[in-house]
Amino acid sequence: MSTMMINGRSATLPDDPDALLIDVVRGDLNLTGTKLVCGAGVCGACTVLVDGAPVVSCLMPARAAAGKTVTTVEGIGEAKLHPVQKAFMAHDALQCGFCTPGFVVEAAAFCDAWRATKGTAMPSREEIGAALSGHLCRCGAYDGIFRAVAEACAGRFDGDNIASPRLEARDKVTGAAKYTVDIHHDGQLEGMILRSPFAHARFTEIDLAPARAMPGVSAAISLLGDDRIARYVGEPIAAVAAKDSKTALAALAAIKHTSENLPAVIGLDNARKSDAPIVFEKSSRKKAGNVSEGGGAPAPWRGNVRGPSGAFSHKAKKARSWLDDARKAHDPLLVEGIFRTGTQQHACLEPHATVARFDGDRLTVHVSTQGVFELKEAIAKRCKLDHHKVHVIADHVGGGFGSKGKLGMDTVAAIELARAAKAPVRVAYDRHEELSVTGYRPAAQVEIALLPSEQGDLKAVSFKAYADTGAAVNSTIAVLARLIYPAQAKELVDFDVISNLPPGSAFRAPGGPPMAFALEQAIDEASLRMKVDPIALRKRWDTDPNRARLYDWASSLELWRDRKTQAAQTGRYRRGTGVAAGYWLYLWQPGSKVELAVKGGRLVASSAIQDIGNGCRSVIANTVAHEFGLEPHDIEVRIGDSSLPEGPPSTGSRTTASVIPPTLLAVNALKAAILQSSKRPPTPGSNAPWRELIAASPDLARSAVRPEDAKPTLPGIRSPLKEAGLMGTIFGWMMRRMSNIAIGAGVPSSVQVIEVEVDTWLGHVRVLNVATGIAVGKIAAPALARSQATGSVIQGIGYALYEAREVDPRTGDILTGGMEDYRIPGIADTPPMDVHFDEIGFDHVLGGSVGIGEVATVPTSPAIANAICNAIGIRLTEIPIRPDRLVAALKGRAAA
Known part of the structure; x- marks a missing residue:
């Protein structure tokens, strides 16, 4: 041995x-x-x-x-x-x-x-x-x-x-640090899911008996829906629980099934054909997944195309008329183009994983999730359990980026297997499952037309987006062009294109990066035709005060002032500098609570939120410590547990904006309680010896709920929903009613200046320098905010240059099912980065802070594309900007 x-x-x-x-x-x-x-x-x-x-x-x-x-x-x-x-x-x-x-x-x-x-x-x-x-x-x-x-x-x-x-x-x-995949109970079984090998099929029979009869197998269950139809390769059809993974794999192989293959259609272009097989008949449309973080508005269906959804347009007919007139007149200022963005996988390093254990009628679920409290409620509803008897725990979460925001099949399978096996069960996806069936940022085709007026204003914009959503709906790309660059008329239309591929899902700033990739390049092209500095034109057309300050910052950068022109460069390597702007919404979660207590002479803050890397513990600790004159490590923060006071999910950059206000209110309430219980009078002023008072205090607890905005909208602070008129009001009501998301006044913003080097022989693009300016109010945890900002930029670099999911167009199989095939940025791809935080603009929010994770990634891909155009004089309209695409563009220009 x-x-x-x-x-x-x-x-x-x-x-x-x-x-x-x-x-x-x-x-x-x-x-x-x-x-x-x-x-x-x-x-x-x-x-x-x-x-x-x-x-x-x-x-x-x-x-x-x-x-x-x-x-x-x-x-x-x-x-x-x-x-x-x-x-x-x-x-x-x-x-x-x-x-x-x-x-x-x-x-x-x-x-x-x-x-x-x-x-x-x-x-x-x-x-x-x-x-x-x-x-x-x-x-x-x-x-x-x-x-x-x-x-x-x-x-x-x-x-x-x-x-x-x-x-x-x-x-x-x-x-x-213990993650879900690290949890192990006595007697724990390994659960695995049998998935459809077909893109579209009706399973007429599932025989689980051979699997159940195998030694070491404790449970086998069906996961088919009522219609018994699988609509993509990888859709779950059954699951097993066994003593180890080797036995579980053998049990999956033993399951016998018969099926009837149905006509399938793969991809954006094929699904739009008039004779394309239908993925969801009218009676089954509710089975489609949701690529958005909120509920979708009603929209018509035609075959596999859902839409148009154009409620956020502004004088759409006038926009179409002006653009048609400009085409007929061959107006040199008219900018038109078709842009394509690729599918971006979340590629979380910790896989989707759940460990489920029943103790009598009580269920404990360790799960890698972005919403412990919301997941508890979803589990109770789906599994028909008393929600008081469901306990969800996520001590640490190894990334999410939107893919872990809902109840997933890993959780459903683990719970049902644990119920059937009467033993704890773990279901953890392998890397192929993680890169194929857990969601993705949908690829898109965007058709844009932009017309400046003779006076130099923005006259009309037409923006049509076709999102490659797979077996899902509710994309939001064109609609996001509503709240930046006000024009006299805007036509904004979204279409979902459904096909027999796994459903897309929300991904960091859903819809934002593909919107910006097209719009920000069109703005840049307009600046070239108008012979106006790109930053100056943005500042002229963009009325948002947060971005106005960021434009001033960007224009003062040496990186921008010293940029080279394409005409001034020769040789193999060319350098270029590009700029782009982006925004996100100020979102927060109604009902978010924080409890602050004195326990054993120590401050303890509690909320049912989760830390997916965004630093929730530190944000709360910093806030409490600052108010009491303590150090953050003096504060005990309890999160990641659904039994704690209701907290928000980590989606949509809403966590900070949801937890800081109730934390501050709880601080005030606890201070009053401590002073009331103290036998000595408080020291006048703001220098009360809180450390001593806390140490001497009996155990006390005070909780607070995240309030409505404490102040009315201030002058210069835009309310995006009011700007969108009646549809904005309706949209805000729907988001609150269907998804418990509130949209506040003010627009988190980002402006990025990026320098690249282009190898004109081999087509490689190297990002040399990044300067990112971000306006999200006061920074609650500066070091962590910088980490969020730079991490968002790096994901944007991957989106622009490397990341591409490849699919077999005949079978619907995902070919990039491993990290060796799906390329994400590595450390050597990381340029030096300058992060500038503009901390003005959200004084109307209690605490003055809103979220950062989404807005910081929106402008990256168009800034890179604009920098490449600045370097070589060619505008690349499809991402990822692969070497072969860049070389083909250079050859095309040479041939012309």
């Missing part, structure tokens, strides 16, 4: 020749800091040290570790934190934290080797990028990682003092 030394202890290795080192580390030894993500050695999350060298444990056979010394993240800082761990904490070089242990292990090895040979010299970005190139972070924490590794190597974290802006940072850098 062979053994290895792991973290200083001897461990026996299994005889199973198929066992991998990660199976032993996570399963046998319960060292869950090591994470399984890709299973292909691509992402680096499972990295451990073997005899001091970094190794991906998802590829290493367990028997290959015999006689060797293995160190996991738990062993890196077991006795004392490594300088790299301290640097990661100090620089907030993490967000959701799921990839962090792998980064820490590799970075620690790099740092130790660097210090042994080069002392305290600081490594360059290129050297750090090369060393960590085998690691991926979907949150985009690379900017902080660069700084952390450089300063750890330079010896700046050799001491013991460490302050972290993120409350849970120590748990994440040491591997102690």
